Structures are given as C-alpha cells and as structure tokens.
Amino acid sequence: MTIVEDLLAGPRGRRLCWEVVLGTVGDQPDDDTLFWASYWxxxxxGDGVSLFGPGASEPRPAPSDDDVVTAVEALFDAADPASATLDQVLAALGRAAESAMWWQEPDAEDVLLGTVVPRSLHERIAAAVxxxxxxxxxxxxxxxPARWTVIPDTSGYGGAxxxxxxxxxEWRRELLDERSHDLGDPVTAPISGTWWTTPPSGLLDTTTERDGRGPLGLWxxxxxxxxERAAVAxxxxxPSARIVVVDDAEDWAALCRAAPIDVTATTRRHDWYRATGRDGAWVVPDWAAIxxxxxxxxxxxxGWLRASGTAIPVDADSADGTADSADGTLGSAEGVLHSADGTPASVIAGWTPDTTVWLRDPRPALGPSTMWRWSGEDRGWLPA
Structure with a gap:
C-alpha cells in the first residue's frame, strides 16, 4: 500500500489530509461557504447548534453541493500541503484524532468530506499531502523504534x-455484566455509555516518536x-515480545474472530449506530483471551488512518472464539456472532494511532521520565 492509498481508505485519513490543507493555507479565501455548509x-x-454574533438572525441559506466542492477546491488552491513540516503534520494528526468521536454522529466536516467531496478531488489532495x-x-x-509511555499530569492519575x-x-467480568441492555429500545434512542474498544486502563501503553517531537501519545x-502537561518515559x-499487529481492518476482524465477546446488548449498540449508521450485532476482542x-x-x-471508527465486518463462520460460558472461561461462540444481516461487526474506537498496549506481566521497564507541555503559541508539544 502507498501513503496515498492509506490516506484515502478511511475517514481519519481523509480528515488528516484536510487538516494538513487547513494548516498550510496562505491567504484565506474570503468565502464562508464551508462554515454555512457545516452549520446546516x-x-x-438536529445537533442543536446555535448562531451568535452579527448575522445570526439572518443565516445564509445552505450552500449547494457544487458550492461546497468549489469552496474546497479554492482552499486547496490557496494551501501548500506538499510543503507541510513534521510539526504541522503532527498538529493536523492531533486535530484528526480530536474530531474522532465514536459515541455520536460524525462531525459536519467528516460528513461533507465523506459525502460531498468527490473522490477525484480527494485523490488530488492526498497526492499533495x-x-x-x-x-x-x-x-x-x-x-x-523506541517506545515511550505518556503519563498525563492530571489529578487522580496513577496509583498502585x-x-x-x-x-x-475485572474488565471482562464488568463487560459481561453490562450485557443486560434491553434490545427492545429503538437503536435511535438517546442512550449512551462505554464506546471505546481499547484494552482497559491500568495496563501500560506506549507509542513511538518522530524526530524528537515527543511520542504520538502526546499528539x-x-x-x-x-x-496540557505530561511525563514521558x-x-x-x-525484542522477543509477542506482539499482534493491527495494520488494517482485516487484522482487527481477525482479533475479533479469534476471541469475540458479543456486546450487542450494551449501550454500544446505540453509540456505534450513531457513529457508523449500522444497526446489527456487535463484537469486541476479548483482551483477556488475547x-x-x-x-x-x-x-x-x-491501521488507525484506514479503519478507525468504521464498521468492520467480522465473518461469523470463521470465529473460533469465546466468551459466554457461565464461569467466564473460553467457550463456544455459537449463537453469539449473528445478526439480521448474518454478519456481526466491530469498531476501532478510542485508540491513539501507533499505540502498543501491554497485556501481560512483566511489563516493559520504564526509564527516567521528562515533563512535556503543550504550547498554544507554537501549536505543539515541547519539553517543559
């Protein structure tokens, strides 16, 4: 796969491209088309948005799709994404991650990029980026690659x-206990809860860095x-550690096939419906079994750019997994991996790109930590 293909494959890759464009615009075109397109x-x-300030009482009509495409092209022409520095790209990656909210509908920019902007224009943008x-x-x-852990400098973080x-x-017991949700509730009901699919907090996670800018777990x-402050160690x-790598959607599906836990009867059904538009059976990897x-x-x-936040089909026929016996041990998945369309799905949600989560002890030993801080002026992370 090429970088261009990786950037075009999923919504986070497309959003990264767009954030790089926005971060390299020189003279901003005097055009508010994209603002009004996002607003409408x-x-x-029904997001409940409100307008404030001059002109709020007389909003401009919704732009046409052609107007939106013209505005995107104008911004692209005013930008120089092919010159983007590593600092600009890391900041853009951070904005692409911040806009990934898998408990609600995609934000307006993601909707416009995914439904209005034609692929031919996405291809031009991705090639430049x-x-x-x-x-x-x-x-x-x-x-x-060296790996680093990030420890946010926040009250309440840490402990034994x-x-x-x-x-x-404990994570597995709590997850199985969650599966008491009334599936009679409409999938559109305003119900929300746990939506992420990362292994539980309390484990060690690490990311790599780029050219001394700090690990991606900061950015x-x-x-x-x-x-806005964190210790980095x-x-x-x-080198002999057994690490399973998720490099695309099929790798994630393989994890789910190997050890699935059915989470359809949890609040994820509602959160992931809003995020993906899919109503059906849902599974997550059983991290205890992995x-x-x-x-x-x-x-x-x-893998994050290509698949984060998408509904990833999991082939039920090849599932050999887990997870529903009364004593909590590995058991038959029979009767678990089925939905109205015959195929369950899963979501990569809540992950930082390039993350390794350590599932077993002994965990990697940590060296001396240094403090890093977010600089709004520099729009980046710097050693404190």
Missing part, C-alpha cells in the same frame, strides 16, 4: 500498579480530556 449539516440532523516532508517523516519508522491479569479479568489522542521492550497468546497488541498509524 448540523441543523438538519503524501508528498510533504512532514508526512514522509510521520510514516517513516526506525528499524528498531495492579497485575495485568487482574486488570483484564494524537481520541476523546482528549484537555491535559522510555520503555525497555523485550493475552493468553500475545504479550501486547499494536495498532499501527496506517
């Missing part, structure tokens, strides 16, 4: 380190809570 997209689906030195540096990996097996066992965080990874086979799971940058 939100209004028409892929040529940027910052994008080339983002996709480049060292032969033996619990055994990984205990963390996973690109889904569902960011606003922290190197992790000493055993930990019996692997030391860690790694979601690549490429």
């Amino acid at each position: 997209t939100s209004v028409h689906r 892929a040529a940027a030195p910052g994008v080339q540096a983002l996709f480049a990996t060292a032969p033996v 380190v619990r055994p990984a097996a205990a963390v996973l066992a 690109a965080v889904e569902d960011h809570t606003g922290w 190197p992790a000493a990874v055993d 930990a019996e086979r692997y030391d860690a799971v790694h979601l690549t940058l490429r």
Whole structure:
C-alpha cells in the first residue's frame, strides 16, 4: 500500500489530509461557504447548534453541493500541503484524532468530506499531502523504534500498579455484566455509555516518536480530556515480545474472530449506530483471551488512518472464539456472532494511532521520565 492509498481508505485519513490543507493555507479565501455548509449539516440532523454574533438572525441559506466542492477546491488552491513540516503534520494528526468521536454522529466536516467531496478531488489532495516532508517523516519508522509511555499530569492519575491479569479479568467480568441492555429500545434512542474498544486502563501503553517531537501519545489522542502537561518515559521492550499487529481492518476482524465477546446488548449498540449508521450485532476482542497468546497488541498509524471508527465486518463462520460460558472461561461462540444481516461487526474506537498496549506481566521497564507541555503559541508539544 502507498501513503496515498492509506490516506484515502478511511475517514481519519481523509480528515488528516484536510487538516494538513487547513494548516498550510496562505491567504484565506474570503468565502464562508464551508462554515454555512457545516452549520446546516448540523441543523438538519438536529445537533442543536446555535448562531451568535452579527448575522445570526439572518443565516445564509445552505450552500449547494457544487458550492461546497468549489469552496474546497479554492482552499486547496490557496494551501501548500506538499510543503507541510513534521510539526504541522503532527498538529493536523492531533486535530484528526480530536474530531474522532465514536459515541455520536460524525462531525459536519467528516460528513461533507465523506459525502460531498468527490473522490477525484480527494485523490488530488492526498497526492499533495503524501508528498510533504512532514508526512514522509510521520510514516517513516526506525528499524528498531523506541517506545515511550505518556503519563498525563492530571489529578487522580496513577496509583498502585495492579497485575495485568487482574486488570483484564475485572474488565471482562464488568463487560459481561453490562450485557443486560434491553434490545427492545429503538437503536435511535438517546442512550449512551462505554464506546471505546481499547484494552482497559491500568495496563501500560506506549507509542513511538518522530524526530524528537515527543511520542504520538502526546499528539494524537481520541476523546482528549484537555491535559496540557505530561511525563514521558522510555520503555525497555523485550525484542522477543509477542506482539499482534493491527495494520488494517482485516487484522482487527481477525482479533475479533479469534476471541469475540458479543456486546450487542450494551449501550454500544446505540453509540456505534450513531457513529457508523449500522444497526446489527456487535463484537469486541476479548483482551483477556488475547493475552493468553500475545504479550501486547499494536495498532499501527496506517491501521488507525484506514479503519478507525468504521464498521468492520467480522465473518461469523470463521470465529473460533469465546466468551459466554457461565464461569467466564473460553467457550463456544455459537449463537453469539449473528445478526439480521448474518454478519456481526466491530469498531476501532478510542485508540491513539501507533499505540502498543501491554497485556501481560512483566511489563516493559520504564526509564527516567521528562515533563512535556503543550504550547498554544507554537501549536505543539515541547519539553517543559
């Protein structure tokens, strides 16, 4: 696969391209078409948006699709995405992650990019973005990449380190206990709850860095809570560690096939319907079962760009998995992986791109940490 193909495959890749364009615009075109297109997209689906300031009492009519495409082309022409630096690209990646909210409908910009902008224009934008030195540096990996953990400097973070097996066992018990939701509720009901599919908190996660700018765990965080300081520590990874790699949607589906837990009767049914538009059976990987086979799971940058937030089909016929016996042990998945359309699905949600989550003890040992801070002036992370 080429970088261009990776950028075009999914909504996060397309959004990264658009954020790079916006971050490299020189003279901003004097045109508010995209603002009004986003506003009316939100209004028409009932998001409850409001206008303030001059002109709020007389909003401009919704632009046509042709007007939107013309405005996107004008911004692209005013930008220089092929010159984007690594700092600009990392900031754009952060904005692409912040706009990934898998408990609600895609934001208006994602809707417009996915439904109005033609593929031919996306291809032109992606080709320019892929040529940027910052994008080339983002996709480049060292032969033996160093890994780092990020510890947000927030109150309430930390505490005693619990055994990984205990963390996973508790997560699994709680997840199975969640499966009491009334499936008689309409999928459109305003019900929300747990929506992420990462292994549970309490485990160690690491990301790699790019050219001294700090690990991606600083730059690109889904569902960011606003922290602006963090400790960064190197992790000493055993080169013989067994790491299962998720590099695309099929790799995620394979994890679900190997060890699925049915989560249709949880609030995920409603959250993921809003996020993907799909109503059907849903599964997630059983991380406790995955930990019996692997030391860690790694979601690549490429896998995140291509598949994050999409409904990933999971072929029921090849499932060998888990997870519904009364005693919580691995058992037959018979009767679990079926939906009205015959195929369950899953979602990569809540992940930071390029993350490795360590599922077993002993976890990688951490070296001395250094503090990093977010600089609004520089629009980036800097050593404190």
